[in-house]
Amino acid sequence: MPHAQPVTPDSRTGDGVRALQRRSVAVLALATVLGGLGIGASLSAGALLIADVTGNPALSGFGSTMNAVGAAVAGIPLARLAARRGRRVALTTGNLLAVGGALLVIGAALVEIPVLLFVGLAALGIAAAVQLQARFAATDLATPAHRARDLSLVVWSITIGAVIGPNLIGPGETLGDALGLHALSGIFVFTIAAQLCAGLVVWFGLRPDPLLEARGIAKTAGDHANAALGGEPDEPASASPAPTTAMRVGRAPQFLAIALVALGHAVMVGIMAMTPLHLTHHGGSIELVGITISIHIAGMYALSPLAGIAAGRFGPIPVVLTGYAVLAAAAAGTAFGGGSVVVVQTSLVLLGLGWCMVTVAGATLVTALTPEVERPARQGQSDTAMNAAGAVFGAASGVLFAVGGFPVLSSVAGVLIVLGIAVSLRLRVLARR
Template sequence: MTAPVPAAILDDLERCRVQRRTLAILIAGQIVSGLGVGAAFSMGALLVAAVTGSEAWSGMAATMNTLGAAVFAIPLAMLARRRGRRVSLTTGALFAALGALAVTVAAALDSPALLLPSMAVMGIGSALNFQSRFAATDLATEATRGRDLSLVVWSTTLGAVIGPNLAEPSDALGIALGLPALSGGFVIAAAAQLAGALLYAIALRPDPLLLALGPHRVVPAGPERRAARGLAILRANPTARSAVLAVALGHAVMVALMGMTPIHLMGHGGSLSIVGITISLHVAGMFGLSPVFGILTDKIGGRAVILGGQAMLAAAMLIAAVGAESNALVAVALTLLGLGWSASNVAGSTLVSGAVPTAQRPAVQGTSDLLMNLAGATGGALAGLILAGIGFSGLALVLLVPVVIVTADQLRRRR
């Protein structure tokens, strides 16, 4: 007779089964939503410049998107803490779809006052994409946390790389629907987010976060609740705090340079196709090698991977500064920018998740995304002004400052 399998082993087997299913659903959702985000990414700055009539406002596209992601980061994290990842991700995708539709209405009305807030609401799509990577760690083991997180980050590659190359076809679609030029990509973004919402609502069962929390599912109250807030945890946890700094400043550098690249290229005779190819290479860098960075994080540690990411960011800034007049060198710089962001984000996010207990993770993860997106919004807002003042080369050199700050912090922590 075969001996019965111990209950503990059955629990572990069930946990692995649910984790595999969760990863498959998150990957599918990222592919779908990445298609919409990629289609809108390359058009946002151009649409803002067209509606406002000023390139100085073009940076507000990335700014409002990241500001919206920042505003919604903690509410989505707290919703996940109370109701689970399924409800949180579904709600976020629905709001992102509404934001994308509102952008098309604002473009039709030629209204900057409606366009910018609509882009902020659409930014919740970025917030839920970032939360998806943390959802991959809810049931992951310590040995596979970086790999599982990076697989979800990687899955955005397909949609996000194809998306920018839909700039011209989506523009034609928008015009065929009677919409203004440059707004068609947002119709695709709305449809993609609605598809993602349907997927999460139907398929993300059982909920990975609620399963991981187990007996800790009850939200703490009083002093215990205040102690569980993200900023309080970060103040008491130097490992998590250093990781959040790397994630936030790396995101600020990425948003600032990437957001201004379409304006720079178009101003130097580039076509929408050139813009699409350049942004596609950048997005491929952001997501394509993320599993490599995840596995390296598990094997050699997050700090080493973050330092490697900062080296790539520094190289990107120097190439952009020297080769600003060359479309090919700008494309190389944007590719390195994506790779440096990917290494810093994957390693930093993995360190954030591993540095705190499961019950504290939603609060810390939400705070990390809040600070990351606030940094990105600041970078995007300042980038337009810097570009107008000292050009693309000057912007790249200024962005070396946050890279130096993160590198010094990581070297200090390593010692």
């Protein structure tokens, strides 16, 4: 196992670990804020840029789809890189790849080649994979009681970029004109700067690397236990301490936890993707669409620390089940709300809140149910499954909406919600055993 940085003598004491954890969470939160600025800005302009470059507004929805595809593809490779080299290398590499994607988008807009534009937007989706891995990095040194809280703090930091980012479209157009670029691609210059700053914060601030440090602490604890039993530090695992809960429960619960996160994310993406179309079909303005999506995003991230605290106090599974109940209320609202703006907006807030509870508590479950040595790989699989499910149901939502509007789309989302509840209940039975 490579050691990226030297470890100070007192860094593995209780106080040292707590101090390092606090600093790691602060660094990850700051990097996520910076990276989120770039993502929020580019997602807002991506759809408009696709419509302008291709001349076909019907293709504009592929912007978010390509972003989700890029995040899904990058999830497992970034997790494997983290397992080999640590979080610092993996997260910084992801930031640099996202910079490459933004550069490709700018170039594609200049030469007006749609294929390059789609590839660039997919590569830019790696920035979303970085944010997802950052929330897991916040759990590496966390105690079980504080794991959900620390993870949720990093999730909450996405709020700032998600809210401010879309407002950079105007300044981005001004910058694009000044640099001689396609006006709509100017915002991607902000994305490049934001991703570079996020990478620098992680590279210089995440020392020692929390994942490598956590492994070192676990090895030291194992060596001490072996010595207490009269063995050598490198003695086989038969002389190691009693297996943890994650070791005893097996892999089935791990994949069930991954499934419940993916199902919740699919529901959120599918309903959110068709909300602008639903509102405009009922006479809503572009400004109304923007307000609705903004309050939905606030529901997704703003209260995530409360979801983390609740998961730490009451357990992740009750929070997941509550989240699915909230998602069910949101789906019912969109199914029967008709043209009522108040009902649709309330449903979108509930959609964000339900997603938040399922995602925060579900990610905590994935971490808690997985042995430490396997966590990066399983976390990467969770991120990939989550984004893949969102991309698939997001694409299918257009067909479902065309067939029967929000009632049909919300009914199918309801089936996914029932599956998520069933998976959660099954996981609770296995966890009790």
